[in-house]
Amino acid sequence: MVFLSELKSKIIQTLELETELAAFSYPPQSNLGDLSLSCFALAKIRHQSPEKIAQELLVKIKNNLELKKYFSTIKTVGPYLNFFISSEYLATRLIKTIQREKNDYGTSPTGQNQRVMIEYSNGNTHKEYHVGHLRNISYGDAISHLLTASGYQVLPVSYINDFGIHVAKTIWNWQRHPVYNERPEPKGYLLGRCYAQASQLLKDNPSGKLEVTALMKEIESRQGKNYQFWQASRQWSIDYFNAIYQELNIKFAHIFYESEVVNEGLKIVKNLLAQGILKKSQGAIIADLEQYDLGVLPVIRTDGTALYVVADLALASEKFQKYNLKQSIYIVDVRQSLYFKQLFKILELMGYHKKLLHLTYDFVTLPSGMMSSRSGNIITYQELKDKISAQLLLETKQRHAGWNPAKITKVVNNLTLATIKFEMLKVNAHKIITFDITESTKFDGYTACYIQYTYARWRSVLRKSVWTDLLIKTDYQKLTAKQEKLLLLKMAKYPEIISEAAQKYNPSALTKYLFELAQLSNDYYHEVNILKSSPVIKKVRLILVRTITQVLVNGLDILGIKVLEKM
RNA sequence: GCGCCCGUAGCUCAACUGGAUAGAGUACUUGGCUUCGGACCAAGGGGUUGCAGGUUCAAAUCCUGCCGGGCGCACCA
Numbered sequence: 318m319v320f321l322s323e324l325k326s327k328i329i330q331t332l333e334l335e336t337e338l339a340a341f342s343y344p345p346q347s348n349l350g351d352l353s354l355s356c357f358a359l360a361k362i363r364h365q366s367p368e369k370i371a372q373e374l375l376v377k378i379k380n381n382l383e384l385k386k387y388f389s390t391i392k393t394v395g396p397y398l399n400f401f402i403s404s405e406y407l408a409t410r411l412i413k414t415i416q417r418e419k420n421d422y423g424t425s426p427t428g429q430n431q432r433v434m435i436e437y438s439n440g441n442t443h444k445e446y447h448v449g450h451l452r453n454i455s456y457g458d459a460i461s462h463l464l465t466a467s468g469y470q471v472l473p474v475s476y477i478n479d480f481g482i483h484v485a486k487t488i489w490n491w492q493r494h495p496v497y498n499e500r501p502e503p504k505g506y507l508l509g510r511c512y513a514q515a516s517q518l519l520k521d522n523p524s525g526k527l528e529v530t531a532l533m534k535e536i537e538s539r540q541g542k543n544y545q546f547w548q549a550s551r552q553w554s555i556d557y558f559n560a561i562y563q564e565l566n567i568k569f570a571h572i573f574y575e576s577e578v579v580n581e582g583l584k585i586v587k588n589l590l591a592q593g594i595l596k597k598s599q600g601a602i603i604a605d606l607e608q609y610d611l612g613v614l615p616v617i618r619t620d621g622t623a624l625y626v627v628a629d630l631a632l633a634s635e636k637f638q639k640y641n642l643k644q645s646i647y648i649v650d651v652r653q654s655l656y657f658k659q660l661f662k663i664l665e666l667m668g669y670h671k672k673l674l675h676l677t678y679d680f681v682t683l684p685s686g687m688m689s690s691r692s693g694n695i696i697t698y699q700e701l702k703d704k705i706s707a708q709l710l711l712e713t714k715q716r717h718a719g720w721n722p723a724k725i726t727k728v729v730n731n732l733t734l735a736t737i738k739f740e741m742l743k744v745n746a747h748k749i750i751t752f753d754i755t756e757s758t759k760f761d762g763y764t765a766c767y768i769q770y771t772y773a774r775w776r777s778v779l780r781k782s783v784w785t786d787l788l789i790k791t792d793y794q795k796l797t798a799k800q801e802k803l804l805l806l807k808m809a810k811y812p813e814i815i816s817e818a819a820q821k822y823n824p825s826a827l828t829k830y831l832f833e834l835a836q837l838s839n840d841y842y843h844e845v846n847i848l849k850s851s852p853v854i855k856k857v858r859l860i861l862v863r864t865i866t867q868v869l870v871n872g873l874d875i876l877g878i879k880v881l882e883k884m
Numbered sequence: 885g886c887g888c889c890c891g892u893a894g895c896u897c898a899a900c901u902g903g904a905u906a907g908a909g910u911a912c913u914u915g916g917c918u919u920c921g922g923a924c925c926a927a928g929g930g931g932u933u934g935c936a937g938g939u940u941c942a943a944a945u946c947c948u949g950c951c952g953g954g955c956g957c958a959c960c961a
Contacts, residue, residue, distance in 0.1 A: 654956075829898065
């Protein structure tokens with residue numbers, strides 16, 4: 318059992334409290350205590366003042382012999398019963414736990430190995446991969462890791478739309494501008510640029526739109542020259558996405574494609590029409606969900622072509638048929654909330670009574686305004702990466718004049734990706750991120766670089782230490798500095814942070830935690846010179862530093878960030 | 885018009901879901917390298933939590949009404 322929850326249940330047992338009434342929290346200041354039991358709920362039930370309850374509980378608990386092993390002091394502060402955890406006990410238990418569990422420290426079996434599918438990234442072929450996708454993929458990957466750490470069997474998947482009208486727009490424009498074929502950039506990247514231009518060219522261009530529609534019909538017929546070009550260009554995008562996933566170190570268990578499920582979707586639509594779940598209206602086929610307060614969802618256009626939901630219906634069926642899922646999570650931006658309510662309702666009407674969850678996040682915008690790939694006002698993954706890299710390259714070169722270019726590139730690449738992921742995760746998912754590139758490339762304060770730097774510096778200290786002190790007693794009683802107690806407590810809270818972040822689908826709780834842990838440890842670094850301590854003290858301090866680096870590694874791993882030994 | 889989200893220090897964000905003196909980063913001012921990595925650390929100023937009511941021992945948090953911003957509501961995905 319997790320260390321702190323063990324202490325809490327010991328307190329509950331001793332006081333013979335009901336679990337629901339035991340409201341634990343952590344005092345805002347360390348001089349008040351390490352752990353706190355607030356007495357408001359009890360006061361209400363027992364019709365006494367919370368202060369008095371706290372006093373009574375103190376009398377009941379203060380001479381308990383077992384608890385004296387764990388707590389050096391127990392006292393009341395107004396309506397709170399506050400506990401000071403014995404430093405020696407804390408150090409011994411915690412350090413041994415982290416040493417034993419290593420990369421598993423912080424994980425829990427809560428999920429009981431239930432299988433959860435989580436869909437994210439969801440790029441469109443023949444279109445840009447931009448900062449919005451980066452928020453999606455960073456968030457999805459972090460959620461995926463958090464659920465894994467919480468004992469779920471996670472199947473990360475992606476769904477790529479390779480068959481929508483955007484495809485025809487891009488191909489239409491590609492054929493009109495042979496110059497795209499001659500450019501040196503990756504073709505998958507160029508398709509995105511080509512799409513943005515196509516959107517501009519098709520504005521107020523009815524004859525162009527007709528050509529695009531005709532082109533789409535040909536692609537949908539799955540034969541002919543344009544279909545062949547679709548096949549080839551589709552692969553360019555897929556290759557490009559795979560390169561991005563590899564760069565970001567993100568692995569999907571499976572990738573679905575719209576072109577592979579859309580025909581099955583059309584069959585489903587036919588059935589639903591027969592069942593009366595869908596109906597014809599104004600020449601189109603719709604789902605009328607007015608009675609559920611969900612409006613109307615168009616399914617098939619007047620011209621007979623399929624809308625997005627057709628493939629989504631087939632995709633959902635396939636997910637549940639092929640994989641034995643307990644739950645299916647979709648990570649898609651908040652603007653599609655109504656759409657997903659509609660989709661889930663139709664699935665329910667079809668007889669799927671499965672646990673479906675649409676996890677939302679808000680947009681990434683620019684200081685200049687909302688991003689839109691139609692207006693061309695977007696920042697692609699490539700552009701963002703280049704700008705951040707350039708800044709980091711300057712800094713790294715300046716610090717390590719003697720390093721060879723390959724080494725510098727390796728560090729810069731790592732920090733660039735770490736920065737992107739961290740920036741995408743540190744803000745609550747339901748808030749808009751205004752991505753100011755110039756601001757984001759100043760790597761001071763609450764940033765990935767700060768945490769990476771902290772880790773690298775501790776590793777440097779550990780490398781310089783000599784571990785020949787095997788005969789020296791490991792004496793955790795020597796960890797008496799104020800920062801040492803704070804660090805131990807902070808690390809003891811790590812498992813709670815993970816399970817909370819998982820439960821609330823909130824990785825920003827973890828980014829904040831890791832920053833605070835790094836801050837505390839930097840303070841410690843400046844306060845105490847470890848390598849110059851006496852041998853007995855040095856030994857336990859080095860062990861403490863090792864546990865700090867372990868917790869940093871574990872936390873960053875969940876965020877999808879790899880640590881650096883040197884930077 | 886209906887629905888959802890946001891509004892906290894100059895700026896960017898936290899606040900254990902109703903609890904202790906609303907905290908960080910940044911910017912600004914000042915201090916710290918003969919010292920384990922200065923991408924660091926310390927100190928300081930900076931707040932009527934958009935406004936007005938209400939609920940209670942207790943409200944940034946819950947309820948009502950306004951104000952400001954964003955998004956969604958039939959053939960985009």
